[in-house]
Amino acid sequence: MARLLIIGGFLAAVFWVFSIVDCAVQPATRHRGVSKPAWIAIVVLLPVIGGVLWFVIGRRRANDSGTRPVIGPDDDPAFLRSINKEEQDERIRRLEEELAKLDEETDEPPAADPRP
Incomplete structure (x- = not known):
């Protein structure tokens, strides 16, 4: 004891x-x-x-600062309101065009030159 x-x-x-x-x-x-x-x-x-x-x-924890947690821009309503709808549509259109170009390209190697 x-x-x-x-x-x-x-x-x-x-x-x-x-x-x-x-x-x-x-x-x-x-x-x-x-x-x-x-x-x-x-x-x-x-x-x-x-x-x-x-x-x-x-004792307050290091992550317990009492402030708002950090969020990404896609979750921030203020950021989403600031995006211009036309800019966003234009960017989507350009990305779709680039994707279509990539889809059209073939992965085949170029034909060998028959000339010696």
């Missing part, structure tokens, strides 16, 4: 130190809820509980 308490205490101390360091090195923009000094105080004063709170509530 004493071994479990020693191992548990060691793991709690490692987690506590890791939580303090992680909270301290994160930029202020990645903290949710309260300010950075307040989070550091919470983690220091409440060793294990503060660390758990920091990782569950206070």
Whole structure:
């Protein structure tokens, strides 16, 4: 039983130190809820509980910026509205012409020259 308490205490101390360091090195923009000094105080004063709170509530993920996700131009309504319908039809017509030319070309090699 004493071994479990020693191992548990060691793991709690490692987690506590890791939580303090992680909270301290994160930029202020990645903290949710309260300010950075307040989070550091919470983690220091409440060793294990503060660390758990920091990782569950206070730490904002790198991809959790609160901004709109990046979308491609074909999914962006503003971009689609900006496309001129005539330009789009002209481009489709040109691409279809190029495709028809490619279909007409044969893949056969040219005939050999019979002259020696």
